Amino acid sequence: MRDRLADVTALLAMALAEDDTAVLADLAGELAALGDAVAAVQVRMRLDGAYDTHGAVVLVRAAAPDDPASTALAEALLRMYRQWADLHGLPTEVVTEHHASVAGLREATLVLAAPYAYGLLRGEDGRHAMTAADPFDHGRTRTGHALVEVSPLAQDDDPVALADEDLRVDLYCVRGPSRAGETRSTLHIRHLPTGIGVGLPYDRRARHRKAEAIRIIRSRLLVARGAPRDVRGYTAPSDFDGAARRPSP
Template sequence: MTTADYADQIKHLDATLRSIEGVLDLAKLRKDKGELETAASAPDLWDDQAKAQDVTSRLSYVNSEIDRLLGLRRRVDDVSVLLELAQDEEDAGSLAEVGTEITSLAKAIEEMEVRTLLSGEYDEREALVAIRAGAGGVDAADFAEMLLRMYLRWAERHGYATEVYDTSYAEEAGLKSATFTVKAPYAYGTLSVESGTHRLVRISPFDNQGRRQTSFAGVEVLPVVAQTDHIDIPDNDIRVDVYRSSGPGGQSVNTTDSAVRITHIPTGIVVTCQNEKSQLQNKASALRVLQARLLERKRQEEQAKLEGLKTDAAGSWGDQMRSYVLHPYQMVKDLRTEYETGNPSAVFDGEIDDFVEAGIKWRKQRQTDS
C-alpha cells in the first residue's frame, strides 16, 4: 500500500472522528465533568447513597468517554506525523508501523461510532438483565448459567459494576433463572440487542450415551427505573411472599426466610429476589425489578399504540436470535445480523462486543428503513 493510500485512510479516520466528537459533544462532556466533580466533592454526598452512586457512576463514565475521545484524537494526530516521517526518510519499517496503527485505529473508531447510534428513550440507562432456562432440561439450565457467566465476564472486561438480585438453581445443574443489573451508563442501550432466545447445540455432558442436545435460554434486557419515572404500584396490587433462599449449601442466606417473591396482581408479573441476607433488602430489590418490568410493559404498550399493533410483553425476547454450536463444528452465529465467529470459548468468556456492535447497527438500519 502506498503512502498516498495511507494518507487517504488517515483523512477518512480524521473525518469520522470529528463527526463522533460532534455527536457525543466533547464540550458538553467537559462541562458535565466539572459539574459532576463539584457534586462528588460535596461533604454530604454519601448521606444519600443512591444519589452518591449515581454521581460517581456518571462521573466515571464521563471521564472514560473524554479519555477515549482524546486518546483517539491523539492517535490520529500521531499516526499522521509518523506517516510524514516514514515518507521523508523512506523508512519501510515505519511505513509498516503506520499500516498496523491505522488498522487498530479503524477498529477503535468504529467501536466509538457505534455509541453514537444509541439514541433511544432509555438507552442511556443502566440495564436489568434476566436469563431463563428454556426447553432442553438440565442442558438448558446449564446453558442459562453459561450465559450468566458470559454477561458478567463481559461487564468485568469493561470495568462495569454488576449486582446479582436473584439466582434460582436447578436441581441437577445450572440455573432455572437469574436476574442482575449492569451499573453503567448506556448499559441498557448496549445490551438491549441481546434480548431474545439463545440456542445451544452440543454433545450433552449430562447424557451418558453422549448424544447431541439442543437447548434454549431466554434473555430479557430492561432499563433500570430512574427517579423521574412514574411507576405507581399500590400496596393492594401486589402480594408479597417470603421463603427460604435456595442454592449451594453453607450460605447464611439459606438459614432464614429472607427470600422475597412479589406478584403484581393486575398483570400477573412475578419477580423474586433472594441474594441478600436481609428480607427488607430483597424486597427493595424485587420492587426495583418489578418497576423495571412495568416500565418496559408501559413502553411497549405506548409503542404498540403508535404502530397500531397489539403488544406482546414476551415477544421482544421470545424470538430466536443467536446459535452457539459446539458440535459437530465450532461456531456462534447471530441469526439477525449474520455475524459469526468460530471461537465459542472466547464468546462464553465475555468477548461479545462484535456481536453487540453488529446488533446495534442492525437495529438502527431497521429503524431507518421503517
C-alpha cells in the same frame, strides 16, 4: 480523540525522523486502541432508542427447569454475558440466582448499572437455542432452550410508579441441614397486577434489598414490547416453534 490523534501524529513524525522502533511500536498500540474507541463511539451513536442510554436488567431463564440441556444453556448464557461485560469494563451484579436440582441454572437476574448497557444488549431479548453433544450418551445430541428478557434499568425519573397496594411482600425462611443449623431468608416482592416477582437474599441490607427488588420490577415494567409476552412466566412449547438464536461467544 482528536487530541490523541494529534499527539500520535506528532510523535510519529519524530519517531520516523530518529528511526526509534520502540516508540513506533508504542504508537501502533495507541492507534489500535484509538481505533477501538472510535468504533465504540460509532456504535453508541446508533443507539437512539428511548432507553438505550440506561443500564440493563437481564433475566435469563431455562425454558424447561428440569431439562439439563436447557439449564446448561441458561448457565452458559449468564456466563457469556458476564464475560462480555468484563471485556467492555461494565460493572455487573447477579442479584438473583436459582440453580437446577441436578446441574445448570434455572433462572438468574443480572444487573448492569452502566450507561448504554440496555442499548447494547437489547438485541439479546428473546428465545435462544443451542444443540450440543450429550456427555452421557455418545452419538446423541440434545437441544437446550432458554429465554432472555432484557429491560432498561429504571431511573428515579422514569414514568413507572408502583402503588403500595399493588405489591405483596413475603419473607421466606429455609432451614439448612440439621447439623449446620443454618437458616437462609429470602425477601420476595410480587407486583400483583402483572405477577412479576423478584426474590432477593434477606440480610442486614434488608432495606437496600427491598429498594433493589422494587427497582427491578419497575425496570421490567418500563418498556412495552412489540411482541406480547406473558410476564408471569415462560414455558417453551414442545417443538419450540418460532425463531431460535444460537449464542455466540
